Amino acid sequence: MAIISNTVGYLDGDVLLEAFFAFDDSLTGRRPAVLINHTWAGRDDFVAEKAKKIAALGYVAFAVDMYGKGVLGTTAEENAKLMQPFMDDRKMLAKRMQAALYAVKLLPWVDDSKVAAMGFCFGGLCALDLARTGADLKGIVSFHGLLGAPDNIKDNSIKAKVLVLHGHDDPMGPVEQVIAFEEEMTKAGVDWQFHTFGNTMHAFTNPLANNPDFGTVFQPDADRRSWLLMENFLTEIFA
Numbered sequence: 001m002a003i004i005s006n007t008v009g010y011l012d013g014d015v016l017l018e019a020f021f022a023f024d025d026s027l028t029g030r031r032p033a034v035l036i037n038h039t040w041a042g043r044d045d046f047v048a049e050k051a052k053k054i055a056a057l058g059y060v061a062f063a064v065d066m067y068g069k070g071v072l073g074t075t076a077e078e079n080a081k082l083m084q085p086f087m088d089d090r091k092m093l094a095k096r097m098q099a100a101l102y103a104v105k106l107l108p109w110v111d112d113s114k115v116a117a118m119g120f121c122f123g124g125l126c127a128l129d130l131a132r133t134g135a136d137l138k139g140i141v142s143f144h145g146l147l148g149a150p151d152n153i154k155d156n157s158i159k160a161k162v163l164v165l166h167g168h169d170d171p172m173g174p175v176e177q178v179i180a181f182e183e184e185m186t187k188a189g190v191d192w193q194f195h196t197f198g199n200t201m202h203a204f205t206n207p208l209a210n211n212p213d214f215g216t217v218f219q220p221d222a223d224r225r226s227w228l229l230m231e232n233f234l235t236e237i238f239a
Helices: 045-056 076-088 090-105 122-132 175-187 220-237
Strands: 003-012 015-024 031-037 060-063 110-120 139-143 161-167 192-197
Touching: 003 045, 003 090, 015 045, 015 090, 031 045, 031 090, 031 122, 045 060, 045 110, 060 090, 076 090, 076 122, 090 110, 090 122, 110 122, 110 220, 122 139, 122 161, 139 220, 161 175, 161 220, 175 192, 192 220
Parallel strands: 031 060, 031 110, 110 139, 139 161, 161 192
Antiparallel strands: 003 015, 015 060
16 A cells, blocks of 8 residues: 655646645556545644545545635634635535535546545535535535534535434434434435434544533544444445
């Protein structure tokens, strides 16, 4: 196994974005691709490491950049300021995601008929919103993602299968939001799964998360179990 990684620039209108991609150079031929969407902090080392792990599974991993080349938040206040415009304008969010989908399909190692998207926190919402546009995706995986449906993207056919991995005690995904999401997916006729981990808060996959007052705490068991569920899901959708 030889994991090759690099960055690649792409555009959304006149905004220059820079994705991180990784693949196993010992494999031959085109293979499925997985878009990986970052947290509210931006495209950082956390998603780069996830991309390498996805590449080790035999896929092309493409860590999406939502904010612009080199743009990263360093505090909760900065992160919120970067994320909020996309929360306020979900059409802009969807357009930014569609630019990433277009870019990944141009990579020479990618089988562009087999693409999935996953994401963490804000990134989970990004992946779900891409599916909500009716994009031709095999599947979506949300790790402790934000679930609220946009009010300006409606009635599109969701083609992707959906896997949501959620902490029961996540203050950013309360029960009423979970129920609304499940009803949304059911009404849309989606093949969906929702896995809830007990005694688990937001950001459970991030070893650096340790702020129970804010609701973000690493949970190693949920981290391990959710990754295994994702692996099985990708195997299924790309079969």
